[in-house]
Structure formats: structure tokens, C-alpha cells
Amino acid sequence: MNMILSFLNRMRIGSERVLGMNRRNVEFVKVLNKRRDFPLADDKVLAKEFFLKFGVPTAPTIEVLSSLFETTNFHRRFLFSDFVVKPACGSQGKGILVITDRTDLGFTTISGGHISASKIEYELASILFGKYSIGRSDKILIEKRLEPSAEFEAISVRGLFDVRVIVVQGVPVGAMLRLPTVQSRGKANLHQGGIGAGVNILTGKTTNAFHLGRLIRTHPDTDASLINFQVPHWVKILEISRLIGSHSPLRYIGVDLTIDKILGPCVLEFNARPGLGIQNANKKGLQQLIREAFERENS
Numbered sequence: 001m002n003m004i005l006s007f008l009n010r011m012r013i014g015s016e017r018v019l020g021m022n023r024r025n026v027e028f029v030k031v032l033n034k035r036r037d038f039p040l041a042d043d044k045v046l047a048k049e050f051f052l053k054f055g056v057p058t059a060p061t062i063e064v065l066s067s068l069f070e071t072t073n074f075h076r077r078f079l080f081s082d083f084v085v086k087p088a089c090g091s092q093g094k095g096i097l098v099i100t101d102r103t104d105l106g107f108t109t110i111s112g113g114h115i116s117a118s119k120i121e122y123e124l125a126s127i128l129f130g131k132y133s134i135g136r137s138d139k140i141l142i143e144k145r146l147e148p149s150a151e152f153e154a155i156s157v158r159g160l161f162d163v164r165v166i167v168v169q170g171v172p173v174g175a176m177l178r179l180p181t182v183q184s185r186g187k188a189n190l191h192q193g194g195i196g197a198g199v200n201i202l203t204g205k206t207t208n209a210f211h212l213g214r215l216i217r218t219h220p221d222t223d224a225s226l227i228n229f230q231v232p233h234w235v236k237i238l239e240i241s242r243l244i245g246s247h248s249p250l251r252y253i254g255v256d257l258t259i260d261k262i263l264g265p266c267v268l269e270f271n272a273r274p275g276l277g278i279q280n281a282n283k284k285g286l287q288q289l290i291r292e293a294f295e296r297e298n299s
Contacts, residue, residue, distance in 0.1 A: 018279055019286040025273075032168070032251035033272050041250055041272040044141050045088045054247050056240060057266045058143075059084070065140040071124040075106065075117035084146075085124070087132040088139040093189035095132035097123060098145060098159065110159050110186040146260040151232050154224035155179050155195075159186025162268055163199070163237055165255045166278060166286070167245035172238050173293035175199040176281040177206055177231060182221050190277050195219065197226050198282035201293065204234025210280050233265045240265055 019028075040046055051058050062083055065071060085097040097120070098110035106116040115123075130136045148156045155161070159180035166174045176196050180186045183193035190196050195216070197209040209216050209226040217227055231237070241255045244267065254274025257267050279286050 019276060021276060024276060024286075028252050029273055033253075034249065037249040038272050040248070041253065041270050042091075043088050043139075044086055044090075044269055045139055047269055048141070050248075051244070051267055054243060056244060057263065059146050059260075059263075059266055059268070060144040061141065062144060063142045064088075065124065065128070065142070068125055068128060071121050071128070071140075074121050074124060075102075078142075080142075081107075082145045084143045085120075085127075086141045086143065087127045088141050089136065090127075090132035090138075092191050093187045095123075095127055096187065098186060100145070112158075146258055146263070146266060149232060149259045149261045149264075152259070154222050155219050155226060155229065156188075157181055157186070157219070157221045159184070160188060160258055162188045162256045162258045163231060164274065164278060165237065165241040165257070166274055166289070167241050167253050167255055168290055168293075169251050170242060170245040171293055171297055172201060172241045172245070174278050174282060174284075174286065174289035175201050175204075176278040177229075179219070179226075181211070181219070190275075195226065196277050196281040197229070198278070198284075199231060201238075201289075204231040204237070205229065206231070208281060208283050210277075231259075233259055236265050240267060244270060 040050055045064055048058060048061060062080060081102040083099050087095040090096065099107045100110055101108040106114055107120060109115055124140055127138050127140050130138055132138065146160055148160055152161055157180055161177060161179045164176045164178060165172050177199050178188040178190060179195040179197065180188045181193050181195060188194045193212065195209055195211045197206040200207055206227055206229040211220060218225055237257055240257060244255050245253065250272050254271040255267065256269050257265055260266050276286065282289065
């Protein structure tokens with residue numbers, strides 16, 4: 001108990017309702033995460049290697065592209081028709097391309113649109129040249145497309161949901177379910193119109209939901225209830241989050257997982273500077289979530 005209280009007091013963790021961005025950066029990210037370790041989370045290729053080293057389940061990797069030469073004649077060379085393209089160092093879901101099928105001239109995207117062979121090669125080149133990595137050269141991660149388990153059919157519209165778990169010093173302290181909408185074009189990103197639903201860390205059931213800054217109770221596209229939804233495999237999700245937290249040199253992270261209809265829980269990525277939307281989703285300050293979790297851990 002003394003060690004727990006010492007940590008809480010040293011980090012000045014109280015029960016304030018909301019943790020602001022500046023305090024998060026200065027007193028949490030800067031103290032718990034060393035800058036030299038940031039690339040482990042910021043680079044999806046490095047993160048994938050880290051996950052595999054410790055047996056963390058992820059989407060199967062199809063290919064990693066690192067040169068312009070590898071993008072030439074992509075449509076003819078690449079035989080898969082169901083995959084996801086990710087900038088290795090992208091953020092906020094930008095640059096991610098989800099492909100569900102291919103045609104004679106190109107590919108079909110998750111939103112039902114079409115992207116030509118020449119356009120996808122242009123996008124691949126843009127990723128390499130740093131379009132989504134603040135101008136720094138980048139790599140391209142191509143993975144098998146994961147598909148949401150059947151339980152999420154009514155609340156995961158045109159795309160893949162994810163579960164964000166905040167892990168501090170190896171302990172899961174808070175969670176949020178992020179859901180895609182028609183407006184977000186199948187991406188579960190809150191900045192692009194996705195939904196954030198708070199999840200009770202003990203039970204795995206949703207408690208509140210918000211969309212574009214306002215509280216909601218049903219999905220705007222399907223009218224399905226977003227309250228008291230039981231996230232499947234909750235114990236496994238917490239186990240995976242703890243596993244990553246226990247091995248990661250970054251001690252304050254956001255672990256993003258999904259549940260594939262065949263593979264079950266899979267980690268998508270983790271973040272060294274997780275956003276603070278989880279406070280709105282849970283209607284509870286992050287400091288309070290941390291204190292409650294650490295006190296439970298020691299009880």
C-alpha cells in the first residue's frame with residue numbers, strides 16, 4: 001500500500017474531474033515515458049515486432065514497403081484483394097486505407113468507393129514521402145483486414161471498432177470503445193466523426209457515449225443502444241493490455257485492440273501520448289480512474 005500511495009502522491013494524482021493536455025504532457029508523458037522509447041509506439045512496424053516478441057495477438061502482416069520501387073505496378077504485383085494499408089508513422093487514423101475487394105482497374109474501399117490502380121500507387125508513394133509523418137520518410141505496413149465479431153454488427157458501421165485501454169505502470173486504469181459511423185467513413189477515430197463509449201474497467205460494459213462533443217445513448221446510424229453493451233472477451237482484453245504494459249518501457253500508454261470474428265482479440269497499436277477523450281466517454285477524470293485502479297490493485 002505504501003508503494004501505491006507513494007506513486008499516487010509523487011505523481012500528484014488526486015481526484016480532479018478532468019486532466020488537461022498540458023498537465024498530461026508535463027506530469028505524465030514526460031515523467032513516465034522516455035523520449036528515446038517513443039519510436040516503439042510511434043512506428044507501427046517496430047510496434048508489431050515488439051508485440052510478436054511477447055506473443056501479443058495482432059493482424060497478420062502481409063508486407064512492409066520501404067522504397068518507391070516496391071510500389072511500382074502494385075496492382076499487378078499484389079495479389080491480395082482484402083487488406084489494410086497503414087503509414088508506419090501515421091496518427092489519428094490518417095492515411096489508413098481499408099480495401100475490401102479488387103476490380104480489373106483498381107480496388108474497392110470499406111466505404112464502398114473505388115480507388116484506381118494509379119491512385120493507390122500515388123497514395124503509397126505519398127506515404128513513403130512523409131505525407132502522414134510530418135514530412136519524414138516513412139514505411140508502409142500492409143496487413144490482413146480484420147473484421148468485427150458479430151456482436152458489433154449494429155454498432156460498428158462500415159468499419160472496424162477498437163477498444164482503447166489506458167495502462168499506467170502496467171495497470172489497466174480506464175477503457176473506451178471507439179465506434180465507426182457513416183460520417184467517419186468506417187474509421188473509429190473520434191476526430192473524424194467516430195463515437196466514444198466509456199467502458200467499466202471491471203465489467204467490460206459500456207456506461208456512457210459521446211459523439212462530436214455531445215452525449216448520446218444510441219448509434220446515430222442504426223439507433224442501436226450504446227449503453228450497457230457487454231464487450232466480449234473482456235478478461236482477455238485486460239490480460240493483453242497488462243502483458244503489453246508489463247513489457248513496454250513506456251509506462252503511460254493507450255493500447256488499441258479490436259475483436260476479429262475469427263482471430264478474437266487483436267492489438268492494432270499502442271500510443272505513447274494517448275488522447276484524453278476517455279474522460280468524456282467515462283464522465284470521470286483520468287486521475288480519478290488511475291487512483292481507483294491502483295487502490296483496487298493493492299486491496
